[in-house]
Amino acid sequence: xxxxxxxxxxxxxxxxxxxxxxxxxxxxxxxxxxxxxxxxxxxxxxxxxxxxxxxxxxxxxxxxxxxxxxxxxxxxxxxxxxxxxxxxxxxxxxxxxxxxxxxxxxxxxxxxxxxxxxxxxxxxxxxxxxxxxxxxxxxxxxxxxxxxxxxxxxxxxxxxxxxxxxxxxxxxxxxxxxxxxxxxxxxxxxxxxxxxxxxxxxxxxxxxxxxxxxxxxxxxxxxxxxxxxxxxxxxxxxxxxxxxxxxxxxxxxxxxxxxxxxxxxxxxxxxxxxxxxxxxxxxxxxxxxxxxxxxxxxxxxxxxxxxxxxxxxxxxxxxxxxxxxxxxxxxxxxxxxxxxxxxxxxxxxxxxxxxxxxxxxxxxxxxxxxxxxxxxxxxxxxxxxxxxxxxxxxxxxxxxxxxxxxxxxxxxxxxxxxxxxxxxxxxxxxxxxxxxxxxxxxxxxxxxxx
Amino acid sequence: xxxxxxxxxxxxxxxxxxxxxxxxxxxxxxxxxxxxxxxxxxxxxxxxxxxxxxxxxxxxxxxxxxxxxxxxxxxxxxxxxxxxxxxxxxxxxxxxxxxxxxxxxxxxxxxxxxxxxxxxxxxxxxxxxxxxxxxxxxxxxxxxxxxxxxxxxxxxxxxxxxxxxxxxxxxxxxxxxxxxxxxxxxxxxxxxxxxxxxxxxxxxxxxxxxxxxxxxxxxxxxxxxxxxxxxxxxxxxxxxxxxxxxxxxxxxxxxxxxxxxxxxxxxxxxxxxxxxxxxxxxxxxxxxxxxxxxxxxxxxxxxxxxxxxxxxxxxxxxxxxxxxxxxxxxxxxxxxxxxxxxxxxxxxxxxxxxxxxxxxxxxxx
Ligand SMILES: Cc1cc2nc3c(=O)[nH]c(=O)nc-3n(C[C@H](O)[C@H](O)[C@H](O)COP(=O)(O)O)c2cc1C
Ligand code: SF4
Ligand code: SF4
Ligand code: FES
Numbered sequence: 076x077x078x079x080x081x082x083x084x085x086x087x088x089x090x091x092x093x094x095x096x097x098x099x100x101x102x103x104x105x106x107x108x109x110x111x112x113x114x115x116x117x118x119x120x121x122x123x124x125x126x127x128x129x130x131x132x133x134x135x136x137x138x139x140x141x142x143x144x145x146x147x148x149x150x151x152x153x154x155x156x157x158x159x160x161x162x163x164x165x166x167x168x169x170x171x172x173x174x175x176x177x178x179x180x181x182x183x184x185x186x187x188x189x190x191x192x193x194x195x196x197x198x199x200x201x202x203x204x205x206x207x208x209x210x211x212x213x214x215x216x217x218x219x220x221x222x223x224x225x226x227x228x229x230x231x232x233x234x235x236x237x238x239x240x241x242x243x244x245x246x247x248x249x250x251x252x253x254x255x256x257x258x259x260x261x262x263x264x265x266x267x268x269x270x271x272x273x274x275x276x277x278x279x280x281x282x283x284x285x286x287x288x289x290x291x292x293x294x295x296x297x298x299x300x301x302x303x304x305x306x307x308x309x310x311x312x313x314x315x316x317x318x319x320x321x322x323x324x325x326x327x328x329x330x331x332x333x334x335x336x337x338x339x340x341x342x343x344x345x346x347x348x349x350x351x352x353x354x355x356x357x358x359x360x361x362x363x364x365x366x367x368x369x370x371x372x373x374x375x376x377x378x379x380x381x382x383x384x385x386x387x388x389x390x391x392x393x394x395x396x397x398x399x400x401x402x403x404x405x406x407x408x409x410x411x412x413x414x415x416x417x418x419x420x421x422x423x424x425x426x427x428x429x430x431x432x433x434x435x436x437x438x439x440x441x442x443x444x445x446x447x448x449x450x451x452x453x454x455x456x457x458x459x460x461x462x463x464x465x466x467x468x469x470x471x472x473x474x475x476x477x478x479x480x481x482x483x484x485x486x487x488x489x490x491x492x493x494x495x496x497x498x499x500x501x502x503x504x505x506x507x508x509x510x511x512x513x514x515x516x517x518x519x520x521x522x523x524x525x
Numbered sequence: 526x527x528x529x530x531x532x533x534x535x536x537x538x539x540x541x542x543x544x545x546x547x548x549x550x551x552x553x554x555x556x557x558x559x560x561x562x563x564x565x566x567x568x569x570x571x572x573x574x575x576x577x578x579x580x581x582x583x584x585x586x587x588x589x590x591x592x593x594x595x596x597x598x599x600x601x602x603x604x605x606x607x608x609x610x611x612x613x614x615x616x617x618x619x620x621x622x623x624x625x626x627x628x629x630x631x632x633x634x635x636x637x638x639x640x641x642x643x644x645x646x647x648x649x650x651x652x653x654x655x656x657x658x659x660x661x662x663x664x665x666x667x668x669x670x671x672x673x674x675x676x677x678x679x680x681x682x683x684x685x686x687x688x689x690x691x692x693x694x695x696x697x698x699x700x701x702x703x704x705x706x707x708x709x710x711x712x713x714x715x716x717x718x719x720x721x722x723x724x725x726x727x728x729x730x731x732x733x734x735x736x737x738x739x740x741x742x743x744x745x746x747x748x749x750x751x752x753x754x755x756x757x758x759x760x761x762x763x764x765x766x767x768x769x770x771x772x773x774x775x776x777x778x779x780x781x782x783x784x785x786x787x788x789x790x791x792x793x794x795x796x797x798x799x800x801x802x803x804x805x806x807x808x809x810x811x812x813x814x815x816x817x818x819x820x821x822x823x824x825x826x827x828x829x830x831x832x833x834x835x836x837x838x839x840x841x842x843x844x845x846x847x848x849x850x851x852x853x854x855x856x857x858x859x860x861x862x863x864x865x866x867x868x869x870x871x872x873x874x875x876x877x878x879x880x881x882x883x884x885x886x887x888x889x890x
Contacts, residue, residue, distance in 0.1 A: 243711065260708065265575035265603050431689060431708075431715035432576045438630035441713040445666045462663055469626030472597045473578055 123299030130284030163404030361401020364481030366488030453504030557847030644740030677724030
């Protein structure tokens with residue numbers, strides 16, 4: 076059984092309240108940090124821990140923190156990205172809903188490390204009830220002296236605010252989030268300058284994911300080296316995975332990143348195998364933006380090695396035969412699922428969520444959606460498949476923010492690995508309107524554990 | 526202290542520019558085909574650029590200190606020069622391919638109603654498509670339409686033609702007291718509109734017509750009155766307490782059809798002789814349509830950006846010839862100058878001397 080750092084106490088009765096959280100050892104990291112550590116020492120521990128951003132890009136958090144500009148007399152900000160809107164990702168929600176004080180604790184320690192006296196939690200608009208939970212937790216923390224002026228007599232002041240978004244996926248992109256937080260239209264900014272130099276109100280800012288900030292708590296409590304011992308290679312610590320799709324036990328799991336994908340899908344501790352006795356066909360392992368993998372490439376890399384649930388192993392083979400850890404939204408498709416339909420659904424999402432600033436993303440996402448719908452409904456042509464490929468190629472890398480890439484990659488991967496399924500739709504226009512599932516043969520050559 | 530100049534090489538041509546210059550500005554300094562097309566960037570509008578992606582270029586060498594190439598194509602309008610940087614624009618197949626893609630994206634939902642569009646002839650999207658686009662379209666769906674919004678008596682909005690460059694938004698923010706229009710909604714359903722149904726009538730709001738690269742915002746007082754290539758631009762000025770009063774009158778015979786600000790070879794509003802950008806006020810633009818309102822200076826020097834340059838005006842400004850330099854001394858003869866071979870256009874006939882529209886008999890003298 077893997078070690079748990081974040082969700083270990085999540086199911087203790089009443090952990091949402093301050094009293095229980097504190098009794099279970101909560102806020103120890105704040106005591107330790109404010110009484111015995113300098114801000115730089117905390118940054119150093121985070122560096123040593125090897126913690127990588129849990130929001131999707133996997134950028135080393137310690138390094139990100141050390142890039143923060145520190146000009147004299149200018150405030151700095153820490154913003155927690157709780158906009159979680161990626162289809163298939165619901166891990167932050169779970170953490171905030173069940174153990175909100177962990178995020179508050181992480182925010183206090185991280186804000187202290189970065190020298191922020193006003194920090195923000197920018198939360199997805201649809202998570203209205205979690206906003207209430209967080210605000211309640213902040214009230215409690217304040218009442219008990221963990222927030223406000225001169226915390227624990229250390230001379231350090233911190234105010235923490237929760238800001239709700241208005242329901243836009245794009246506001247999860249850090250610079251769009253900052254714009255939105257400033258009260259503007261959530262358009263991503265053009266970088267450089269990066270938020271570490273010019274972020275919120277043009278001041279140096281760090282934006283981190285909920286899980287990243289929560290992970291700072293065990294790092295400060297136990298030390299960065301201790302944290303780095305968990306996991307494998309450059310994938311240190313534990314990771315929350317939100318598993319969904321055709322599995323027996325959908326839900327949020329905390330894994331240490333040494334287990335194999337196979338174990339994660341089939342073991343009873345995690346997903347518990349494919350539902351209804353079906354076979355595994357494909358999986359999107361890191362949230363809707365990352366490339367889909369057919370079952371054989373999911374369980375084993377192209378070199379025939381076992382694939383593990385960590386950053387390096389999931390991206391082994393690049394986009395040709397690999398995928399990405401992304402935000403940890405693990406979407407499983409069984410043999411009955413149609414990849415064309417699935418890709419169309421994703422394309423529709425990105426078309427709807429594009430902010431519309433740059434032409435390739437604004438126009439390309441809509442175009443891809445229309446073509447995919449045609450193919451899905453048996454109105455496609457063979458040339459449409461190549462056209463789709465060309466459109467995604469012209470979007471990728473040519474946009475302001477990574478949403479363009481995120482819209483292009485799923486389409487590219489679907490065509491790369493499941494081209495014959497697209498062709499089948501074109502060749503069987505009547506059949507594909509009558510049956511709403513794809514071809515089963517992808518599941519055939521795949522090894523199914525006993 | 527003299528300002529330090531940085532070296533940058535674009536398409537094999539090296540220029541020296543002050544620190545903080547963007548790749549696009551440096552390329553414009555070289556001129557000609559080396560300057561990337563820019564549909565959203567506007568040097569006089571703070572914060573503009575980065576959106577349309579037509580100006581993408583390849584940075585093949587980051588700088589003298591860090592020679593690594595940049596992995597992605599970058600928006601030249603928002604990327605500043607480093608010393609020793611090497612940039613490829615028209616010498617990069619990647620750039621040309623990506624640009625062709627961008628043009629295609631800009632056109633898939635464009636109505637292509639040039640025959641009834643007042644911008645035709647001075648539309649940057651026309652130029653862009655002509656220079657970088659493909660001949661046909663691969664888009665087989667219905668083009669996007671919008672609910673019509675009325676912006677009042679001065680400005681006509683055709684949302685279907687808009688490329689969402691945001692220039693008009695920046696203009697309203699930076700030139701007028703209050704911005705009354707903006708971008709509503711997002712993605713491919715985003716639109717320029719007022720909230721809720723307002724007239725645009727700020728003193729300087731007419732300038733959105735001049736900054737709009739396409740026919741999305743046009744002059745309602747000129748609507749369907751004439752084609753720009755039948756009118757002749759004349760520089761004129763008047764004493765105005767609101768603006769610089771320096772304009773171009775677009776005339777046919779003795780009739781003033783349209784008044785605009787003066788523009789440079791990149792299609793941007795020029796500096797005024799009184800300093801500052803030569804934005805003009807609504808009164809000058811919309812209300813002064815008599816020759817007697819103005820003091821005429823003479824025919825405008827027109828440039829390649831305008832179809833009326835085909836009419837052999839006095840002092841036509843030819844763009845810098847950069848091709849031989851880009852091609853390392855070779856001078857490809859692929860681009861034929863149709864004017865020198867055409868039977869119809871005789872360079873010895875000076876159309877600007879006529880005070881009426883040119884007629885076929887004028888060519889047969
Ligand atoms: C379109 C888009 C949506 C994003 N949505 C989220 C999100 O919902 N939550 C999140 O933490 N990061 C999201 N990100 C990533 C953020 O931009 C940023 O990289 C992240 O918050 C950094 O935090 P980390 O270093 O802790 O991962 C998104 C990025 C893009 C391009
Ligand atoms: S890539 Fe898409 S979402 Fe990102 S800035 Fe461009 S249009 Fe907006
Ligand atoms: S109306 Fe014109 S200036 Fe305004 S965003 Fe559209 S194209 Fe740009
Ligand atoms: S001009 Fe540079 S992106 Fe539009």
